Amino acid sequence: MAKRPPTFQPKATPIRPKITPTGQAGNGKPAPRLMPILIGGGLLYVTATYVSMVVFKSKTDTEKQQDEHHHHGLPTHSSSVTPGSYDTNPVWEKLARNYDKEIGSDEFVMGIGLMRRWLVGQAKGDVLEASTGTGRNFEYYKPDQVTSATFTDKSESMLSEAKSKFEQYKTKFQARFEQINVDAQPTQKYDTVVDTFGLCSCGDPEEALISLARACKPNEESRILLLEHGRSHYDWLNRILDSNVDKHVMRWGCWWNRDLMGLFEREKVKQHIEIVKVYRWHLGTTCYIVAKPRTPHKEQEK
Ligand SMILES: C[S@@+](CC[C@H](N)C(=O)[O-])C[C@H]1O[C@@H](n2cnc3c(N)ncnc32)[C@H](O)[C@@H]1O
Numbered sequence: 001m002a003k004r005p006p007t008f009q010p011k012a013t014p015i016r017p018k019i020t021p022t023g024q025a026g027n028g029k030p031a032p033r034l035m036p037i038l039i040g041g042g043l044l045y046v047t048a049t050y051v052s053m054v055v056f057k058s059k060t061d062t063e064k065q066q067d068e069h070h071h072h073g074l075p076t077h078s079s080s081v082t083p084g085s086y087d088t089n090p091v092w093e094k095l096a097r098n099y100d101k102e103i104g105s106d107e108f109v110m111g112i113g114l115m116r117r118w119l120v121g122q123a124k125g126d127v128l129e130a131s132t133g134t135g136r137n138f139e140y141y142k143p144d145q146v147t148s149a150t151f152t153d154k155s156e157s158m159l160s161e162a163k164s165k166f167e168q169y170k171t172k173f174q175a176r177f178e179q180i181n182v183d184a185q186p187t188q189k190y191d192t193v194v195d196t197f198g199l200c201s202c203g204d205p206e207e208a209l210i211s212l213a214r215a216c217k218p219n220e221e222s223r224i225l226l227l228e229h230g231r232s233h234y235d236w237l238n239r240i241l242d243s244n245v246d247k248h249v250m251r252w253g254c255w256w257n258r259d260l261m262g263l264f265e266r267e268k269v270k271q272h273i274e275i276v277k278v279y280r281w282h283l284g285t286t287c288y289i290v291a292k293p294r295t296p297h298k299e300q301e302k
Contacts, residue, residue, distance in 0.1 A: 201254050223276070223292055
Protein backbone atom coordinates (compact mmCIF):
# COMPACT_ATOMS: atom_id res chain seq x y z
CA MET A 1 0.00 0.00 0.00
CA ALA A 2 1.27 3.37 -0.97
CA LYS A 3 2.34 5.37 2.01
CA ARG A 4 0.52 8.70 2.36
CA PRO A 5 2.93 11.53 2.27
CA PRO A 6 3.37 13.00 5.72
CA THR A 7 1.05 15.99 6.37
CA PHE A 8 2.67 19.30 7.21
CA GLN A 9 2.62 19.87 10.98
CA PRO A 10 3.55 23.46 11.80
CA LYS A 11 5.58 23.70 14.94
CA ALA A 12 4.01 25.88 17.58
CA THR A 13 6.29 28.81 18.21
CA PRO A 14 6.02 30.89 21.40
CA ILE A 15 4.79 34.41 20.67
CA ARG A 16 5.68 35.83 24.05
CA PRO A 17 9.30 36.84 24.56
CA LYS A 18 11.13 34.65 26.99
CA ILE A 19 11.86 36.50 30.19
CA THR A 20 15.09 35.61 31.87
CA PRO A 21 15.41 35.74 35.66
CA THR A 22 17.25 39.07 35.21
CA GLY A 23 14.11 40.63 33.67
CA GLN A 24 15.50 40.55 30.12
CA ALA A 25 13.68 39.34 27.05
CA GLY A 26 15.18 36.40 25.20
CA ASN A 27 16.69 38.79 22.66
CA GLY A 28 18.80 40.45 25.36
CA LYS A 29 16.64 43.63 25.53
CA PRO A 30 14.97 44.52 28.87
CA ALA A 31 11.34 43.33 29.01
CA PRO A 32 8.72 46.09 29.26
CA ARG A 33 7.19 46.17 32.75
CA LEU A 34 3.43 46.37 32.61
CA MET A 35 2.62 47.73 36.08
CA PRO A 36 4.63 50.99 35.87
CA ILE A 37 3.23 51.60 32.37
CA LEU A 38 -0.34 51.08 33.61
CA ILE A 39 0.15 53.24 36.70
CA GLY A 40 1.97 55.97 34.75
CA GLY A 41 -0.70 55.92 32.04
CA GLY A 42 -3.46 56.10 34.65
CA LEU A 43 -1.84 59.07 36.39
CA LEU A 44 -1.29 60.83 33.08
CA TYR A 45 -4.93 60.27 32.14
CA VAL A 46 -6.23 61.60 35.47
CA THR A 47 -3.90 64.62 35.33
CA ALA A 48 -4.75 65.48 31.72
CA THR A 49 -8.45 65.15 32.52
CA TYR A 50 -8.06 67.42 35.52
CA VAL A 51 -6.22 70.13 33.57
CA SER A 52 -8.77 70.02 30.73
CA MET A 53 -11.57 70.36 33.27
CA VAL A 54 -9.93 73.33 35.00
CA VAL A 55 -9.47 75.15 31.72
CA PHE A 56 -12.95 74.22 30.46
CA LYS A 57 -14.62 75.17 33.76
CA SER A 58 -12.80 78.52 33.80
CA LYS A 59 -14.34 79.33 30.44
CA THR A 60 -17.86 78.13 31.15
CA ASP A 61 -17.92 79.62 34.66
CA THR A 62 -17.37 83.06 33.17
CA GLU A 63 -20.28 82.73 30.78
CA LYS A 64 -22.71 81.01 33.15
CA GLN A 65 -22.15 82.95 36.33
CA GLN A 66 -23.22 86.33 34.96
CA ASP A 67 -26.58 84.97 33.78
CA GLU A 68 -27.31 82.82 36.82
CA HIS A 69 -26.30 85.35 39.45
CA HIS A 70 -28.35 88.04 37.78
CA HIS A 71 -31.34 85.67 37.76
CA HIS A 72 -30.95 84.78 41.48
CA GLY A 73 -30.20 88.35 42.62
CA LEU A 74 -26.61 87.44 43.65
CA PRO A 75 -23.59 89.76 43.10
CA THR A 76 -22.29 89.75 39.55
CA HIS A 77 -19.28 92.00 40.13
CA SER A 78 -16.13 90.04 40.78
CA SER A 79 -14.54 92.94 42.75
CA SER A 80 -16.92 92.17 45.66
CA VAL A 81 -15.84 88.53 45.77
CA THR A 82 -13.41 88.09 48.67
CA PRO A 83 -13.59 85.50 51.47
CA GLY A 84 -14.34 88.30 53.97
CA SER A 85 -17.14 89.86 51.95
CA TYR A 86 -18.65 87.03 49.98
CA ASP A 87 -20.79 84.36 51.68
CA THR A 88 -20.89 81.20 49.58
CA ASN A 89 -24.03 79.95 51.33
CA PRO A 90 -26.54 81.29 48.76
CA VAL A 91 -24.53 79.52 46.07
CA TRP A 92 -24.81 76.22 47.97
CA GLU A 93 -28.52 76.74 48.53
CA LYS A 94 -28.88 77.13 44.78
CA LEU A 95 -26.60 74.21 43.82
CA ALA A 96 -27.95 71.66 46.32
CA ARG A 97 -30.67 69.97 44.28
CA ASN A 98 -28.49 69.26 41.25
CA TYR A 99 -25.10 69.08 42.96
CA ASP A 100 -24.62 65.31 42.66
CA LYS A 101 -25.61 65.35 39.01
CA GLU A 102 -23.32 68.29 38.25
CA ILE A 103 -20.15 66.92 39.79
CA GLY A 104 -20.69 63.13 39.63
CA SER A 105 -18.94 62.57 36.31
CA ASP A 106 -16.07 64.99 37.11
CA GLU A 107 -15.40 63.10 40.33
CA PHE A 108 -15.55 59.78 38.52
CA VAL A 109 -12.95 60.63 35.88
CA MET A 110 -10.69 62.20 38.49
CA GLY A 111 -10.78 59.10 40.68
CA ILE A 112 -12.25 61.03 43.63
CA GLY A 113 -14.54 58.17 44.59
CA LEU A 114 -11.53 55.94 45.21
CA MET A 115 -9.88 58.62 47.33
CA ARG A 116 -13.07 59.07 49.36
CA ARG A 117 -13.28 55.30 49.90
CA TRP A 118 -9.65 55.11 51.02
CA LEU A 119 -9.99 58.05 53.41
CA VAL A 120 -13.47 57.64 54.88
CA GLY A 121 -13.01 53.89 55.39
CA GLN A 122 -10.63 54.82 58.22
CA ALA A 123 -13.31 56.64 60.23
CA LYS A 124 -14.09 54.91 63.50
CA GLY A 125 -15.73 55.41 66.89
CA ASP A 126 -17.70 58.61 67.34
CA VAL A 127 -17.48 60.35 63.97
CA LEU A 128 -18.14 63.96 62.98
CA GLU A 129 -18.30 64.89 59.32
CA ALA A 130 -18.26 68.66 58.84
CA SER A 131 -19.41 70.37 55.62
CA THR A 132 -21.16 67.14 54.71
CA GLY A 133 -22.85 68.58 51.64
CA THR A 134 -25.20 66.10 50.01
CA GLY A 135 -23.62 63.15 51.81
CA ARG A 136 -21.31 61.92 49.08
CA ASN A 137 -19.26 60.01 51.66
CA PHE A 138 -22.08 57.97 53.22
CA GLU A 139 -21.40 54.89 51.15
CA TYR A 140 -17.76 54.75 52.25
CA TYR A 141 -18.27 54.52 56.02
CA LYS A 142 -17.77 51.08 57.52
CA PRO A 143 -20.78 50.66 59.81
CA ASP A 144 -19.06 48.07 62.02
CA GLN A 145 -16.35 50.66 62.87
CA VAL A 146 -18.70 53.58 63.53
CA THR A 147 -20.25 54.01 66.98
CA SER A 148 -22.07 57.27 66.23
CA ALA A 149 -22.13 59.65 63.26
CA THR A 150 -22.87 63.38 63.24
CA PHE A 151 -23.20 65.18 59.92
CA THR A 152 -23.11 68.98 59.81
CA ASP A 153 -23.24 71.68 57.16
CA LYS A 154 -24.04 75.38 57.02
CA SER A 155 -26.41 75.05 54.09
CA GLU A 156 -29.95 73.95 54.88
CA SER A 157 -30.54 72.69 51.34
CA MET A 158 -27.32 70.67 51.14
CA LEU A 159 -28.10 69.09 54.52
CA SER A 160 -31.63 68.35 53.42
CA GLU A 161 -30.27 66.48 50.37
CA ALA A 162 -27.97 64.58 52.71
CA LYS A 163 -30.84 63.63 55.02
CA SER A 164 -32.86 62.23 52.10
CA LYS A 165 -29.85 60.29 50.84
CA PHE A 166 -29.22 58.86 54.32
CA GLU A 167 -32.59 57.05 54.25
CA GLN A 168 -30.88 54.18 52.39
CA TYR A 169 -28.13 53.88 55.05
CA LYS A 170 -30.19 54.26 58.22
CA THR A 171 -30.42 50.52 58.83
CA LYS A 172 -26.61 50.31 58.71
CA PHE A 173 -25.70 53.07 61.17
CA GLN A 174 -27.32 55.80 63.23
CA ALA A 175 -26.77 59.44 62.36
CA ARG A 176 -27.57 62.92 63.63
CA PHE A 177 -27.72 65.99 61.39
CA GLU A 178 -27.01 69.56 62.44
CA GLN A 179 -27.05 72.81 60.48
CA ILE A 180 -23.99 74.61 61.79
CA ASN A 181 -20.95 76.63 60.69
CA VAL A 182 -17.74 74.58 60.52
CA ASP A 183 -15.85 77.04 62.73
CA ALA A 184 -18.46 77.07 65.51
CA GLN A 185 -17.17 76.04 68.93
CA PRO A 186 -17.64 72.24 69.12
CA THR A 187 -19.90 71.04 71.90
CA GLN A 188 -18.92 67.37 71.71
CA LYS A 189 -15.71 65.38 71.15
CA TYR A 190 -15.14 62.74 68.49
CA ASP A 191 -12.67 59.97 67.65
CA THR A 192 -12.66 60.86 63.96
CA VAL A 193 -13.41 64.18 62.28
CA VAL A 194 -13.91 64.13 58.51
CA ASP A 195 -14.02 67.03 56.07
CA THR A 196 -13.95 66.53 52.32
CA PHE A 197 -13.82 69.55 50.00
CA GLY A 198 -15.13 71.80 52.75
CA LEU A 199 -12.09 74.01 53.45
CA CYS A 200 -12.29 75.50 49.96
CA SER A 201 -15.82 76.75 50.60
CA CYS A 202 -15.85 78.26 54.06
CA GLY A 203 -15.02 81.88 54.92
CA ASP A 204 -12.01 81.18 57.15
CA PRO A 205 -10.24 77.85 56.56
CA GLU A 206 -7.75 78.51 59.38
CA GLU A 207 -10.52 78.84 61.98
CA ALA A 208 -12.28 75.86 60.41
CA LEU A 209 -9.21 73.63 60.80
CA ILE A 210 -8.72 74.70 64.41
CA SER A 211 -12.33 73.97 65.14
CA LEU A 212 -12.01 70.50 63.57
CA ALA A 213 -9.00 69.82 65.80
CA ARG A 214 -10.91 71.05 68.87
CA ALA A 215 -13.71 68.65 68.05
CA CYS A 216 -11.34 65.68 68.51
CA LYS A 217 -11.08 63.69 71.71
CA PRO A 218 -7.77 64.68 73.28
CA ASN A 219 -5.87 61.45 72.75
CA GLU A 220 -3.22 60.00 70.43
CA GLU A 221 -5.70 57.88 68.49
CA SER A 222 -8.02 60.68 67.35
CA ARG A 223 -7.78 61.47 63.66
CA ILE A 224 -8.77 64.29 61.31
CA LEU A 225 -9.35 62.93 57.81
CA LEU A 226 -9.26 65.51 55.05
CA LEU A 227 -9.65 65.37 51.29
CA GLU A 228 -9.30 68.92 50.03
CA HIS A 229 -8.14 70.92 47.07
CA GLY A 230 -6.22 74.13 46.52
CA ARG A 231 -3.06 75.52 44.92
CA SER A 232 -0.92 73.40 42.65
CA HIS A 233 2.80 72.62 42.72
CA TYR A 234 2.96 74.53 39.42
CA ASP A 235 2.85 78.29 38.86
CA TRP A 236 1.26 78.06 35.41
CA LEU A 237 -1.73 76.23 36.89
CA ASN A 238 -1.91 78.57 39.89
CA ARG A 239 -2.14 81.49 37.49
CA ILE A 240 -5.22 79.90 35.88
CA LEU A 241 -6.76 79.23 39.31
CA ASP A 242 -5.98 82.79 40.50
CA SER A 243 -7.30 84.59 37.48
CA ASN A 244 -10.60 82.72 37.53
CA VAL A 245 -11.23 82.37 41.25
CA ASP A 246 -13.96 85.03 41.44
CA LYS A 247 -16.02 83.41 38.68
CA HIS A 248 -15.43 79.99 40.15
CA VAL A 249 -16.60 81.11 43.60
CA MET A 250 -19.76 82.67 42.21
CA ARG A 251 -20.54 79.54 40.18
CA TRP A 252 -19.35 76.77 42.54
CA GLY A 253 -19.03 78.40 45.99
CA CYS A 254 -15.40 77.32 46.16
CA TRP A 255 -12.06 79.15 46.52
CA TRP A 256 -10.04 76.78 44.38
CA ASN A 257 -6.74 78.69 44.71
CA ARG A 258 -6.27 78.42 48.49
CA ASP A 259 -2.84 77.42 49.76
CA LEU A 260 -4.25 74.37 51.47
CA MET A 261 -0.98 72.85 52.66
CA GLY A 262 0.27 76.31 53.69
CA LEU A 263 -2.54 76.41 56.29
CA PHE A 264 -0.74 73.72 58.26
CA GLU A 265 2.37 75.92 58.47
CA ARG A 266 0.54 78.73 60.24
CA GLU A 267 1.52 79.05 63.90
CA LYS A 268 -2.05 79.14 65.14
CA VAL A 269 -2.92 75.96 63.24
CA LYS A 270 0.31 74.19 64.24
CA GLN A 271 -0.62 74.62 67.90
CA HIS A 272 -3.73 72.52 67.38
CA ILE A 273 -3.05 70.03 64.65
CA GLU A 274 -0.22 67.94 63.23
CA ILE A 275 -0.03 66.05 59.97
CA VAL A 276 0.41 62.28 60.02
CA LYS A 277 0.29 61.59 56.27
CA VAL A 278 -0.17 63.58 53.06
CA TYR A 279 -0.60 62.55 49.45
CA ARG A 280 -1.16 65.02 46.63
CA TRP A 281 -2.65 64.40 43.20
CA HIS A 282 -3.78 66.34 40.16
CA LEU A 283 -0.56 68.38 39.95
CA GLY A 284 -0.67 68.93 43.69
CA THR A 285 -4.16 70.43 43.80
CA THR A 286 -5.93 67.50 45.50
CA CYS A 287 -4.67 66.84 49.02
CA TYR A 288 -5.34 63.67 51.00
CA ILE A 289 -4.41 64.43 54.59
CA VAL A 290 -4.50 62.35 57.73
CA ALA A 291 -3.85 64.57 60.75
CA LYS A 292 -4.25 64.42 64.50
CA PRO A 293 -4.95 66.97 67.19
CA ARG A 294 -2.02 68.07 69.29
CA THR A 295 -2.71 66.70 72.70
CA PRO A 296 -2.91 69.25 75.57
CA HIS A 297 0.40 67.80 76.83
CA LYS A 298 2.15 68.61 73.55
CA GLU A 299 0.56 72.06 73.38
CA GLN A 300 2.09 72.95 76.75
CA GLU A 301 5.55 71.85 75.58
CA LYS A 302 5.52 74.40 72.71
C1 LIG B 1 -17.71 71.39 47.88
S1 LIG B 1 -19.02 71.08 48.97
C2 LIG B 1 -18.43 69.56 49.66
C3 LIG B 1 -19.52 68.72 50.21
C4 LIG B 1 -19.08 67.35 50.72
N1 LIG B 1 -18.21 67.45 51.85
C5 LIG B 1 -18.44 66.52 49.64
O1 LIG B 1 -17.34 66.03 49.83
O2 LIG B 1 -19.10 66.36 48.59
C6 LIG B 1 -18.77 72.25 50.24
C7 LIG B 1 -19.76 72.19 51.36
O3 LIG B 1 -19.30 73.05 52.40
C8 LIG B 1 -20.42 73.69 52.97
N2 LIG B 1 -19.96 74.90 53.64
C9 LIG B 1 -19.51 76.05 53.07
N3 LIG B 1 -19.17 76.92 54.03
C10 LIG B 1 -19.40 76.34 55.22
C11 LIG B 1 -19.24 76.74 56.56
N4 LIG B 1 -18.76 77.93 56.88
N5 LIG B 1 -19.59 75.88 57.53
C12 LIG B 1 -20.09 74.64 57.23
N6 LIG B 1 -20.25 74.22 55.97
C13 LIG B 1 -19.92 75.05 54.97
C14 LIG B 1 -21.32 73.95 51.80
O4 LIG B 1 -22.64 74.18 52.22
C15 LIG B 1 -21.15 72.67 50.99
O5 LIG B 1 -22.09 71.72 51.39
